[in-house]
Amino acid sequence: MFWEPFWPQLAATIIGVLIGFPITIFATFLGAGLGVYGALLLNRHQEKQQRLKELREVREREGKILKLLQQELLMSFGQLARYHRKQDIKRLITLSVFLKTEIWGAFSNGGDLQWIKDPDLLRDIAEAYNFIRMMRELSNRYIELTRVDSTVLEAQAADQVIELLNRGVYESMFEIETALKVIAKARGVPFEKQEEDEEIND
Numbered sequence: 285m286f287w288e289p290f291w292p293q294l295a296a297t298i299i300g301v302l303i304g305f306p307i308t309i310f311a312t313f314l315g316a317g318l319g320v321y322g323a324l325l326l327n328r329h330q331e332k333q334q335r336l337k338e339l340r341e342v343r344e345r346e347g348k349i350l351k352l353l354q355q356e357l358l359m360s361f362g363q364l365a366r367y368h369r370k371q372d373i374k375r376l377i378t379l380s381v382f383l384k385t386e387i388w389g390a391f392s393n394g395g396d397l398q399w400i401k402d403p404d405l406l407r408d409i410a411e412a413y414n415f416i417r418m419m420r421e422l423s424n425r426y427i428e429l430t431r432v433d434s435t436v437l438e439a440q441a442a443d444q445v446i447e448l449l450n451r452g453v454y455e456s457m458f459e460i461e462t463a464l465k466v467i468a469k470a471r472g473v474p475f476e477k478q479e480e481d482e483e484i485n486d
Contacts, residue, residue, distance in 0.1 A: 412463035
């Protein structure tokens with residue numbers, strides 16, 4: 285009869301639909317899920333790469349700033365070492381001129397110190413510069429008090445200033461050397477100890 289071959293075909297079609305349709309739906313959702321998961325992985329990878337790039341930029345900027353500060357501190361250390369070695373009053377004029385804080389001041393005023401992320405490192409550098417400023421101010425004060433037309437009281441005050449200078453020079457060198465050590469560590473370069481009795485060309 286006509287219906288006899290039809291029923292098996294119909295049954296096969298129905299079974300195929302019942303089995304195939306859920307598989308198709310599952311495959312579709314699975315593909316969509318894998319697509320979303322892949323997109324999330326790609327997004328996370330891109331974010332990670334961006335963070336690494338920003339971190340490299342921060343380290344590069346910090347490294348450049350620390351290198352310049354290191355050079356300025358080394359110059360001041362050399363001037364203090366010369367004076368400490370000989371304690372020649374004439375060198376006080378040199379201290380007044382060559383104790384440098386300009387780079388530190390420029391970075392501080394310009395907001396560039398924000399790139400130095402280690403607060404302990406920043407504190408040690410700031411402390412070294414405080415001592416440098418103190419020594420320069422004392423040197424300037426001594427020069428003012430010992431001008432040709434200075435009074436007896438001014439001359440006595442100058443003696444007190446020179447005592448403060450002579451006491452402060454060693455402590456200033458110690459603070460600068462401490463700052464140079466932490467800068468070298470932060471930059472990942474070896475620290476070369478600055479010898480105060482090292483022969484320095486005048």
